[in-house]
Structure formats: C-alpha cells, structure tokens
Amino acid sequence: MSSPDVPPADPAAEADRVPVTQRAIEQIKAMIADGTLRPGQRLPTERELAAELGLSRSSMREAIRALTTLGVLEARHGAGVYVTALRPADLLETFSVLAEVARGETLVEVLQVRRILEPAATALAAARADDDQLRRLGTVLERIGRDEGIGDTVAADLSFHQAIVEMTGNTTLAAINGGLSSRTFKARVWHGHHEAGVVARLREDHERIYRALLARDPDAARAAATMHVLEVENWLCAHLDDFA
Amino acid sequence: MSSPDVPPADPAAEADRVPVTQRAIEQIKAMIADGTLRPGQRLPTERELAAELGLSRSSMREAIRALTTLGVLEARHGAGVYVTALRPADLLETFSVLAEVARGETLVEVLQVRRILEPAATALAAARADDDQLRRLGTVLERIGRDEGIGDTVAADLSFHQAIVEMTGNTTLAAINGGLSSRTFKARVWHGHHEAGVVARLREDHERIYRALLARDPDAARAAATMHVLEVENWLCAHLDDFA
DNA sequence: CGAGTAGAAGTGGTCAGACCAATTTTTCCA
DNA sequence: TGGAAAAATTGGTCTGACCACTTCTACTCG
Numbered sequence: 001m002s003s004p005d006v007p008p009a010d011p012a013a014e015a016d017r018v019p020v021t022q023r024a025i026e027q028i029k030a031m032i033a034d035g036t037l038r039p040g041q042r043l044p045t046e047r048e049l050a051a052e053l054g055l056s057r058s059s060m061r062e063a064i065r066a067l068t069t070l071g072v073l074e075a076r077h078g079a080g081v082y083v084t085a086l087r088p089a090d091l092l093e094t095f096s097v098l099a100e101v102a103r104g105e106t107l108v109e110v111l112q113v114r115r116i117l118e119p120a121a122t123a124l125a126a127a128r129a130d131d132d133q134l135r136r137l138g139t140v141l142e143r144i145g146r147d148e149g150i151g152d153t154v155a156a157d158l159s160f161h162q163a164i165v166e167m168t169g170n171t172t173l174a175a176i177n178g179g180l181s182s183r184t185f186k187a188r189v190w191h192g193h194h195e196a197g198v199v200a201r202l203r204e205d206h207e208r209i210y211r212a213l214l215a216r217d218p219d220a221a222r223a224a225a226t227m228h229v230l231e232v233e234n235w236l237c238a239h240l241d242d243f244a
Numbered sequence: 245m246s247s248p249d250v251p252p253a254d255p256a257a258e259a260d261r262v263p264v265t266q267r268a269i270e271q272i273k274a275m276i277a278d279g280t281l282r283p284g285q286r287l288p289t290e291r292e293l294a295a296e297l298g299l300s301r302s303s304m305r306e307a308i309r310a311l312t313t314l315g316v317l318e319a320r321h322g323a324g325v326y327v328t329a330l331r332p333a334d335l336l337e338t339f340s341v342l343a344e345v346a347r348g349e350t351l352v353e354v355l356q357v358r359r360i361l362e363p364a365a366t367a368l369a370a371a372r373a374d375d376d377q378l379r380r381l382g383t384v385l386e387r388i389g390r391d392e393g394i395g396d397t398v399a400a401d402l403s404f405h406q407a408i409v410e411m412t413g414n415t416t417l418a419a420i421n422g423g424l425s426s427r428t429f430k431a432r433v434w435h436g437h438h439e440a441g442v443v444a445r446l447r448e449d450h451e452r453i454y455r456a457l458l459a460r461d462p463d464a465a466r467a468a469a470t471m472h473v474l475e476v477e478n479w480l481c482a483h484l485d486d487f488a
Numbered sequence: 489c490g491a492g493t494a495g496a497a498g499t500g501g502t503c504a505g506a507c508c509a510a511t512t513t514t515t516c517c518a
Numbered sequence: 519t520g521g522a523a524a525a526a527t528t529g530g531t532c533t534g535a536c537c538a539c540t541t542c543t544a545c546t547c548g
Contacts, residue, residue: 019501021309032345033428045528056503058302061530065265065306069313070341077529078511086345088353094338097314098416101276101330109332109416116364116417117357172342172353173360176420184277263530289499300532305501321500322539493546502537512527518520 020055024063027053032072032083043073043081070094088172095179103243107236110180115229117177118161122209122225123218125167134213137163141210145203150194154187160206164213189232192239205231264299268307271297276316276327287317287325314338332416339423347487351480354424359473361421362405366453366469367462369411378458381407385454389447394438398431404450408457433476436483449475 031037043049050060064081067073071090075081084090102110129137140163143156161181165174193199205228212220236243275281287293294304308325311317315334319325328334346354373381384407387400405425409418437443449472456464480487 021501029341029344047528058504059502062306062309062501064529065309066313069310070338072341072345075529076511077509078527080511080528086350088342088346088350091342091345092339094314095336097273097316098332098335100273101316101335102332103330106330106332106416109414112414113361113417113420116361120360120364170353170356172350173357176357265530291499302533303531306530308500319500320540322498323541324499489548491546491548493544495545496541496543498539498541500537500539503535505534506532508529508531510527510529512525514523514525516521516523518522 021059021062021066024049024053024055024060025066028063028067029072032086037083039083039086041083043083045080049081088175092172092175092179095176096182099180099182099185104240107185107243108233108240111229111233111236114177114180115226115233117173117180118165118229119222119225121165121168121170121173121177122213123222124170125164126213126216126218126221128169129167129213129216133163133167137210137213141206144206145199150187150190154183154190157186157190157206158183164209188242189235192235201231265303265306265310268293268297268299268304269310272307272311273316276330281327283327283330285327287327289324293325332419336416336419336423339420340426343424343426343429348484351429351487352477352484355473355477355480358421358424359470359477361417361424362409362473363466363469365409365412365414365417365421366457367466368414369408370457370460370462370465372413373411373457373460377407377411381454381457385450388450389443394431394434398427398434401430401434401450402427408453432486433479436479445475 028037028043037043044052046057046060046064049064050057053060064073064075068075071093072084072086073081074084098106099110137160140156140159144153144160146153158181162174162178165177168174190199190202193202205224208224209221209228212224272281272287281287288296290301290304290308293308294301297304308317308319312319315337316328316330317325318328342350343354381404384400384403388397388404390397402425406418406422409421412418434443434446437446449468452468453465453472456468
C-alpha cells in the first residue's frame with residue numbers, strides 16, 4: 001500500500017527525500033502563513049537565511065526566486081529581501097501566464113469563466129460606481145474603436161474592463177478578471193473584427209455597457225456584459241483553428 | 245518624459261539593465277507562447293540552455309525555477325527539463341497561495357468571488373451532470389457532518405465542491421474555484437460552527453445543493469449554492485477579528 | 489537468442505567561493 | 519551643519535566541482 005523499497009519506518013530520511021530548496025520554500029511560506037513573517041517585513045540576508053535553514057546560498061536563492069515568482073517575497077538589489085504587502089494583486093500576478101500561453105480549447109474555457117465573472121462584476125459596478133469613476137470611464141470609452149490604430153483601441157479596451165471591475169471595490173475580483181484577458185488576445189479579436197468589417201459591433205458592445213452603468217441599472221449592465229463576452233466567445237469558436 | 249540620466253538613445257545598454265535571469269525567463273516564456281516550444285517537449289540541458297542564452301548555469305537554473313513555479317516547465321531529476329502539458333490545472337497551481345496567506349479583508353473578497361463563481365458553476369452542473377457523477381457525489385455527501393472527526397468532514401466538503409465544479413466540464417473554472425478555498429480555512433469554518441452548535445446548518449446547505457442537482461434544477465442549484473457561500477461569508481464577517 | 493543486470497553516460501540538485509553592481513550607512517571635509 | 523565621498527552591506531552573476539537520479543549500453547547468463 002505504501003511506497004516500495006522503504007524498509008520499516010524512516011525518521012530523518014523522510015525529510016531527506018524532499019529537495020532542500022523545496023523544503024526552504026515551504027518553511028518560509030509557513031512562516032508567512034502563520035504570521036511569523038508579516039507583510040512588508042524584511043528578511044535576513046540571503047547568506048544568513050542559508051545558514052539558518054542549513055543550505056547553500058545558491059539553493060537559498062532558488063527558494064527566494066520561487067517565492068518571488070509567487071508574489072510573496074520581493075528582492076531589492078543591494079537593499080535586502082522583503083515580504084510583499086500580500087495584496088491580492090501581488091499574489092495573482094502569476095495568473096496572467098494562463099492567458100499568455102493558453103491556446104485552443106483552453107481559451108474557450110477562459111472566456112466561459114469571464115462570462116461568469118464580468119457580468120456579475122459589471123452589475124456590481126452599476127450599483128456602486130460614483131460619478132467621478134463614470135466620467136473617467138467615459139473618456140476611456142471614447143478611445144475605443146477610433147481610427148487611430150488598433151494598438152490604442154486595445155489599450156483602451158483593457159483599461160475599460162479593468163476600470164469596471166475595479167469599481168466593484170473587490171481587488172481580488174479585479175486581479176482575477178484582469179489575469180483572464182491578455183493584450184495579445186484582445187489584439188487578435190480587434191484585428192479579426194476589423195478584417196470582417198464588424199468593428200462597430202464591438203464598439204457598440206462597450207457603449208451599451210457604459211450606458212447601463214450610467215443608468216445605474218445592474219440588470220442591464222449584466223446583460224450587456226454577457227452579450228459582449230458572448231460576442232468574443234462566438235468569434236473565437238469560429239476562428240478556433242487559428243489558435244492551435 | 246522618458247527616464248532620467250539616459251543620455252540619448254541606448255542600443256544594447258537597454259537590455260543590460262534587465263537582469264540576465266529575468267531576460268532568460270521572458271525568452272523561454274516567449275518561445276512557449278509563440279509555439280516554438282510545444283507542450284510536453286523536452287528542452288536542452290541546463291548547461292546547453294545556459295550557453296545558448298549566454299548566461300551561467302546558476303542563473304539559468306533560477307530562470308527554470310521561476311518557470312517551474314509558474315507551472316510551464318517541469319524539471320525531472322536526471323531526466324531533463326520539459327514543458328508541462330500547459331493544462332489550466334498546471335498553470336493555476338500557484339493560485340492556491342492566495343487562499344493560504346490571505347487574511348482579514350482579503351478573505352472576504354475571496355468569498356465574494358466564490359459567491360459569483362460557485363452558484364454559476366453549480367447551475368451549470370445541474371444542467372450537465374450525468375447519473376454516475378451524481379451517484380458518486382451522494383457518497384461524498386454522506387461523509388459531510390458525520391461524527392467521525394472534523395478532519396474527514398473537511399476532506400469530504402472539499403471533494404464535494406470540487407466534484408461539482410468538475411461536472412461543468414470546464415477545467416479552468418474548476419482550477420480557479422479550487423484555488424479559492426483552502427483546507428485550513430474550511431477547517432476553521434467547521435470548527436466554528438461546531439462550537440456554536442450549528443453544524444446541522446452547514447450540513448443542510450450541502451443537502452440542498454445536492455437535491456437541486458438531483459432535480460436537474462439550475463435555478464434551485466444556483467440559489468442553494470449562493471446561500472451556502474453566504475452562510476460562510478456571514479460567519480467570517482462575524483469572526484473577522486480571529487483572522488487578523 | 490533473449491532477458492535481465494551491471495556498468496557507463498547523461499542530467500538535474502547541491503555546494504563552495506569569488507567578484508560585480510546597487511543600495512545604504514558612515515565618515516569627514518568645506 | 520550640509521553634503522559629498524568612501525566604506526560597508528547586500529542582492530546578482532559566474533565558475534567549477536561533486537552528488538543523486540535516470541537512461542542508455544553492453545555484457546553475461548540461462
């Protein structure tokens with residue numbers, strides 16, 4: 001039932017199976033989880049940490065690199081290693097790789113998740129947005145679909161959706177939804193609609209969302225957001241071959 | 245407008261500001277994004293990669309460690325470095341750190357996201373589940389709230405929710421939702437309800453969800469899932485001080 | 489001839505020590 | 519007393535070595 005070729009029970013050899021670097025990662029992660037290390041706190045130097053945890057500096061650096069990648073640590077050249085603020089945005093930065101390397105069927109799944117999150121977020125935003133946020137959103141909307149190059153349209157598109165989810169006041173929601181859409185994917189969507197001569201439809205999608213927000217109408221906002229994601233989803237399914 | 249103390253334009257010095265390890269990470273990530281490296285493909289050895297990208301093996305290893313942490317590469321001791329299958333589950337494993345280190349207000353945000361995702365997922369499951377999946381879900385449900393130790397109840401609770409989101413057939417959705425609930429948090433919820441003598445309420449929440457799925461009733465499933473997450477959310481807000 | 493095994497080669501994991509580059513702190517002069 | 523130069527601190531990179539695990543090879547034995 002248990003692992004083979006393990007004689008009886010093994011006291012210290014058990015921990016010896018797990019690589020030292022991995023062990024260090026888990027030790028530091030545990031110290032953060034149980035509050036021994038607080039957000040923003042400075043850690044000992046790499047050399048001291050290596051000595052305390054009983055491994056070489058190279059391996060210690062690999063552990064720090066892993067935790068840096070996860071967004072829990074931050075190394076500042078010449079100034080030390082620190083625990084990040086542990087904000088959702090810090091910890092969910094890694095999330096964007098999904099949108100970056102996803103292809104084919106996975107992209108469809110990602111859009112289906114967005115079709116769940118964005119309508120809910122947009123409805124929340126309709127209920128919570130203040131005049132100032134809406135005014136700024138209007139200026140972003142104006143940049144979408146103009147004839148000043150697709151590059152700026154894509155940037156404005158990203159800003160538009162990001163601004164809306166941030167209106168919910170839920171930074172975790174904003175970080176997750178932000179990680180689900182990559183600039184490169186949005187660029188392909190706009191290019192595709194441009195070649196098909198239906199850029200106006202995408203532009204109108206955003207206008208409908210904006211008007212629903214202005215009207216503080218959660219139901220209309222939800223519907224408009226759903227239709228927008230659905231539009232992209234349908235386009236993707238029709239061009240799935242190009243995303244192999 | 246641009247960065248200060250940069251004389252005119254700088255050709256090669258621009259790339260020299262970016263640490264070599266970071267550059268290697270981006271190069272390999274780009275090769276995966278553009279299809280040069282395919283899922284499951286084997287990479288050259290660390291020594292060869294280091295030589296090709298023009299950096300030392302130590303720095304190359306740190307780059308590989310970062311990409312391993314992100315779930316795009318996988319190093320097998322003695323056997324080489326490989327691109328993972330790039331499944332959503334591979335890329336979203338890092339997601340769990342959020343639930344692990346989150347505390348206080350962030351936990352509330354996480355639950356609010358779950359209150360969006362879980363009802364939608366449960367409604368989808370109600371429409372798509374087959375008899376076999378439902379039968380297995382029933383056996384898991386029986387283990388929830390028994391008097392055989394909270395440990396098994398927590399494990400069954402996790403399995404229950406995971407099984408439901410997997411019924412949607414959307415592995416990305418399953419991976420995201422899975423990362424939003426940690427075993428330790430669920431354990432505290434059950435302990436809290438146990439001490440307050442309201443374990444039955446949690447148990448009934450799960451039964452209601454199960455009955456809605458059996459009835460293939462998406463609306464009822466959505467409502468039951470919403471109420472369940474709300475129950476946990478309310479409990480958390482009442483005990484937020486314990487999660488500082 | 490084939491199966492199994494022992495050895496060799498290949499490859500990731502760890503360690504040691506050195507030097508470079510950015511930051512911070514200290515020192516000391518104007 | 520203010521500020522600039524110098525020293526100390528600390529992360530970033532490189533080199534080269536050795537260990538542990540896997541895979542391949544070739545040999546031996548039935």
